[in-house]
Amino acid sequence: MQSLFRFLLDGAREALRGGSMYRLWCIGLLVVAAFGTLQYIEQLRHGLMVTGMSDQVSWGFYIANFAFLVGIAAAAVLLVIPAYAFHRSDVKEVVLLGEGMAVAAVTMAILFVIVDLGRPDRLWHMIPYIGRFNFPGSLLAWDVVVLNVYLLLNLCIPFYILYSRYRGHAPSTRAYFPFVVLAMFWAISIHAVTAFLFSANSGRPFWHTSLLAPRFIASAFASGPALIILTLQVLRRVTAYPVKQSVIDMLAVIMMIAMQINVFFVIAELFTDFYNEGAHAASIHYLFLGMHGFDALRNWIWIALLMNLVAMVILTVNPWRREMRLLNLACVLGFVGIWIEKGMGLVIPGYIPTPLGEIFEYFPTGTEFAIALAIWAIGLLMFTVMAKVAIAVETGRMRAPPPSHDLAVNPEG
Amino acid sequence: MSNDSQKAGDKFDQARRGFLEKLGKAAAGAGAASALPAPAWGGASFLEAFGDMFNKQYKKMTRKEIDAALSRIRRRALRQYGVEIDCDDTPPQENVVFGYAINISTCQGYRDCVHACVKENNLGRDSQVEYIRVLEMDQGTRNLEEADHYYDPDTVPVEGKYYLPVQCMQCDDPPCVKACPVEATWMEPDGIVVIDYDWCIGCRYCMAACPYWARHFNWSQPKLPPEEINTKTHYLGNRPRPRGVVEKCHFCIQRTREGGQPACMEACPTGARVFGNLLDPDSEIRYILENKTVFRLKEDLGTEPKLWYYTD
Amino acid sequence: MIRTVAGLTALTFAALAVPPVTAADEETGFTPFTGYAAASEFSVVPRQGELVFFPCSQCHEFMEPDATIRELMSPHEVEFKHGQGRFWCYACHKLDNREQLVAVNGEPVSFDDSHLVCGGCHGLRHKDWAFGAHGKRQTSWTEDRVIYNCTHCHDAHDPVIKPREPMAGPGVRTGLERVAPERHEKPKVWQRRDSQEQKHEQ
Ligand code: SF4
Numbered sequence: 001m002q003s004l005f006r007f008l009l010d011g012a013r014e015a016l017r018g019g020s021m022y023r024l025w026c027i028g029l030l031v032v033a034a035f036g037t038l039q040y041i042e043q044l045r046h047g048l049m050v051t052g053m054s055d056q057v058s059w060g061f062y063i064a065n066f067a068f069l070v071g072i073a074a075a076a077v078l079l080v081i082p083a084y085a086f087h088r089s090d091v092k093e094v095v096l097l098g099e100g101m102a103v104a105a106v107t108m109a110i111l112f113v114i115v116d117l118g119r120p121d122r123l124w125h126m127i128p129y130i131g132r133f134n135f136p137g138s139l140l141a142w143d144v145v146v147l148n149v150y151l152l153l154n155l156c157i158p159f160y161i162l163y164s165r166y167r168g169h170a171p172s173t174r175a176y177f178p179f180v181v182l183a184m185f186w187a188i189s190i191h192a193v194t195a196f197l198f199s200a201n202s203g204r205p206f207w208h209t210s211l212l213a214p215r216f217i218a219s220a221f222a223s224g225p226a227l228i229i230l231t232l233q234v235l236r237r238v239t240a241y242p243v244k245q246s247v248i249d250m251l252a253v254i255m256m257i258a259m260q261i262n263v264f265f266v267i268a269e270l271f272t273d274f275y276n277e278g279a280h281a282a283s284i285h286y287l288f289l290g291m292h293g294f295d296a297l298r299n300w301i302w303i304a305l306l307m308n309l310v311a312m313v314i315l316t317v318n319p320w321r322r323e324m325r326l327l328n329l330a331c332v333l334g335f336v337g338i339w340i341e342k343g344m345g346l347v348i349p350g351y352i353p354t355p356l357g358e359i360f361e362y363f364p365t366g367t368e369f370a371i372a373l374a375i376w377a378i379g380l381l382m383f384t385v386m387a388k389v390a391i392a393v394e395t396g397r398m399r400a401p402p403p404s405h406d407l408a409v410n411p412e413g
Numbered sequence: 414m415s416n417d418s419q420k421a422g423d424k425f426d427q428a429r430r431g432f433l434e435k436l437g438k439a440a441a442g443a444g445a446a447s448a449l450p451a452p453a454w455g456g457a458s459f460l461e462a463f464g465d466m467f468n469k470q471y472k473k474m475t476r477k478e479i480d481a482a483l484s485r486i487r488r489r490a491l492r493q494y495g496v497e498i499d500c501d502d503t504p505p506q507e508n509v510v511f512g513y514a515i516n517i518s519t520c521q522g523y524r525d526c527v528h529a530c531v532k533e534n535n536l537g538r539d540s541q542v543e544y545i546r547v548l549e550m551d552q553g554t555r556n557l558e559e560a561d562h563y564y565d566p567d568t569v570p571v572e573g574k575y576y577l578p579v580q581c582m583q584c585d586d587p588p589c590v591k592a593c594p595v596e597a598t599w600m601e602p603d604g605i606v607v608i609d610y611d612w613c614i615g616c617r618y619c620m621a622a623c624p625y626w627a628r629h630f631n632w633s634q635p636k637l638p639p640e641e642i643n644t645k646t647h648y649l650g651n652r653p654r655p656r657g658v659v660e661k662c663h664f665c666i667q668r669t670r671e672g673g674q675p676a677c678m679e680a681c682p683t684g685a686r687v688f689g690n691l692l693d694p695d696s697e698i699r700y701i702l703e704n705k706t707v708f709r710l711k712e713d714l715g716t717e718p719k720l721w722y723y724t725d
Numbered sequence: 726m727i728r729t730v731a732g733l734t735a736l737t738f739a740a741l742a743v744p745p746v747t748a749a750d751e752e753t754g755f756t757p758f759t760g761y762a763a764a765s766e767f768s769v770v771p772r773q774g775e776l777v778f779f780p781c782s783q784c785h786e787f788m789e790p791d792a793t794i795r796e797l798m799s800p801h802e803v804e805f806k807h808g809q810g811r812f813w814c815y816a817c818h819k820l821d822n823r824e825q826l827v828a829v830n831g832e833p834v835s836f837d838d839s840h841l842v843c844g845g846c847h848g849l850r851h852k853d854w855a856f857g858a859h860g861k862r863q864t865s866w867t868e869d870r871v872i873y874n875c876t877h878c879h880d881a882h883d884p885v886i887k888p889r890e891p892m893a894g895p896g897v898r899t900g901l902e903r904v905a906p907e908r909h910e911k912p913k914v915w916q917r918r919d920s921q922e923q924k925h926e927q
Contacts, residue, residue, distance in 0.1 A: 047656045048615075049633040049900050055542070056897075058620040058630060118615020118630065118657030121466065125595040125614055132470050132596040132612075140594040140618045202714045203588065203624025282558055293907035355626045355711075356546060356579055357557035359906055360897070516858070524892040541896035553913055562895060563905070568888035632898050672865040683886070684861030684878070695765040696866075697857025705858055725850070725859065 036374020075224015537635025
């Protein structure tokens with residue numbers, strides 16, 4: 001117990017320590033988070049009318065970010081599988097960072113749902129037995145379950161490993177491997193369930209397609225590695241942590257394949273909807289071409305598509321992919337492209353036109369941007385702190401003091 | 414649900430019930446004191462707010478708890494609007510399942526139903542929620558995308574147009590009920606899909622699930638002119654709603670459960686609206702369903718709407 | 726049961742009526758109309774009391790019945806839109822008793838039962854009305870069925886319902902504004918065909 005306490009204390013100390021750049025970065029994030037929190041308090045006071053959402057478009061920027069972030073969280077599995085299932089030592093060195101990213105991403109996703117609620121004070125209604133949890137009927141209930149379990153898994157596995165290392169033990173594979181296997185499947189499930197959350201709605205033809213779940217997974221496996229590749233390079237630069245190039249190469253290949261599949265899915269969707277344009281195609285028509293003079297999303301989606309295409313080409317041409325600057329460009333383009341395509345480009349057109357054929361556009365307000373930024377800042381801060389502590393433990397900078405007398409008596413600590 | 418966990422839940426319920434009873438007594442005391450002028454902070458005692466917060470879902474409440482909740486609702490209305498309302502929870506009638514039929518060859522597009530509904534159901538006057546939308550359709554098509562929701566000619570009907578009023582279809586297999594993560598919305602035995610406004614968490618997933626755009630959200634606290642408040646209210650119906658929850662047409666549960674007509678039917682000057690008991694073979698609605706050409710909107714989605722359209 | 730003062734011919738409603746139980750009136754030989762098989766019971770909102778000039782005998786007592794078609798004078802300057810000029814007053818009003826209407830079979834009908842006059846021609850609509858698919862019910866959905874007469878809504882002399890101003894359209898939620906769509910009237914199939922044919926000719 002005592003050593004656990006010391007571990008946490010050391011971790012906190014480690015998180016607070018750092019160079020001026022590190023501090024500036026953290027303070028910057030805190031300021032953004034604080035500003036957004038103030039905006040959220042405004043939202044609590046006035047209700048969701050401070051957002052741009054309406055009865056016509058009843059989910060907006062928040063849920064768009066939610067859908068995207070669940071994908072990022074799921075993508076952590078791309079490090080988990082090679083690290084634990086194929087025992088690649090180079091990946092194993094960074095897998096904890098991937099899991100940290102998953103934790104941050106799931107937390108952000110959950111926060112995005114919470115800020116979207118009309119009555120966050122009633123969140124306890126979801127707790128089974130105290131409240132009423134509509135499981136297994138409601139897909140939203142499913143999502144609550146899978147996200148929380150995934151969060152727990154991704155907290156516990158790295159925690160166990162770090163804590164063992166901290167105490168100078170080698171983590172026992174037998175103890176955590178079953179959970180790793182579970183986490184692998186769970187990663188797919190969180191994203192599939194999130195896709196089902198949308199595709200379950202037969203009244204929304206834009207979402208009601210069986211391609212949605214595969215598309216979600218493909219785009220997640222393209223945007224996730226993009227973020228990981230960029231993050232690993234940043235970490236390589238700002239910390240002394242050795243990140244092997246082979247890891248980045250592996251992720252780039254995965255991203256290439258996923259991006260190719262993603263683009264193919266988009267084409268399949270476009271063909272099916274536009275070849276014989278029926279009622280099913282109204283939303284996609286609005287999205288790509290505009291409708292009745294409304295085209296708020298049209299430029300965005302074309303830019304996103306272009307970004308994805310450029311990223312795909314860079315990734316596909318072997319020498320280009322190996323050129324780090326081009327690879328980074330592809331990562332940025334792929335990440336932003338998918339964020340647009342899968343966030344606003346997926347959630348909003350589902351509501352336009354409404355089931356009664358009305359077209360009412362949606363524009364996020366400053367409040368929504370501020371709150372969303374704050375959540376991203378919180379996520380980044382979480383990741384920064386977790387990565388810092390994890391690296392400290394992995395590099396041996398943070399270690400439990402040699403066991404003293406009383407600890408030796410109680411090996412459990 | 415396993416037996417054990419069921420028991421655990423029951424125990425929790427019991428504990429809470431005891432606690433809430435005590436609370437209720439305290440709140441009653443506060444109620445007695447309300448003869449005094451309301452304090453500056455609006456008169457909601459801490460306990461009152463507390464009781465609101467830990468309201469159980471309607472179907473899980475005991476009779477006593479329902480009564481306490483009803484009187485809390487009355488006090489809340491008095492506080493908020495200075496109006497004495499009457500709120501009950503009239504149960505469904507035996508052997509009754511409500512259905513609705515609208516004659517689209519008779520409908521003239523007056524929108525009288527829309528406004529009668531707003532008044533009857535205490536809909537926020539500023540928030541512009543309306544349970545009924547009358548669509549102006551081009552003759553010769555039933556494509557909703559061609560519909561005009563905001564038609565405003567000098568007179569209706571306009572030549573070449575017909576009118577299609579849309580509201581909650583009270584589906585017999587309602588996708589919104591399936592969607593709700595907290596069972597804040599359900600179908601009553603008389604077929605009305607209702608919402609417990611004190612249980613809804615405002616996630617708006619049901620709005621995404623509804624194929625008829627029947628569900629509306631209170632983006633802000635609905636504003637009601639006190640003099641226009643309909644004081645006859647029902648727990649699952651037209652009682653004043655809080656902010657941040659979803660609401661929708663409930664076939665005027667406060668009227669129809671007592672034998673009255675829905676306000677929209679009463680207001681319709683053309684007689685295009687026919688409401689009745691689907692289980693009564695002698696009812697007007699059954700005659701229509703069995704003898705006229707009827708259709709339902711988006712029937713292909715399999716939600717079994719209980720609102721039909723028919724023509725002469 | 727319909728409060729029927731007079732009957733309609735069994736002929737008019739041959740397929741619809743339930744005459745077997747009711748014997749033909751001995752004096753006139755007509756079978757009174759007693760309603761439709763299986764139609765639920767109803768009563769009709771009385772109408773006579775609402776008529777402005779009723780009782781008509783106030784004036785008509787002092788006038789000779791005159792069936793000639795002529796220009797009508799105050800207070801009866803009605804324009805007969807109904808039937809587009811094919812009818813004269815006595816198609817529906819009883820010539821020798823202005824207190825009453827007359828059915829197609831010549832039977833006198835009270836103003837309270839004017840639907841029997843209308844139903845003489847508009848048989849199918851009358852049936853829909855009797856069963857509740859047309860017209861308006863006054864009371865609740867469950868108690869006794871009291872329905873409005875045809876003439877409550879339709880002016881018998883000009884029965885087409887007049888266009889009227891609609892009530893205000895929907896708004897959007899507080900804080901948002903609606904932009905009206907650019908509406909391009911989609912050509913109907915027949916209109917499309919027309920323009921195609923023109924193209925061929927050119
Ligand atoms: S908004 Fe309310 S009623 Fe609708 S799904 Fe969410 S909790 Fe249920």
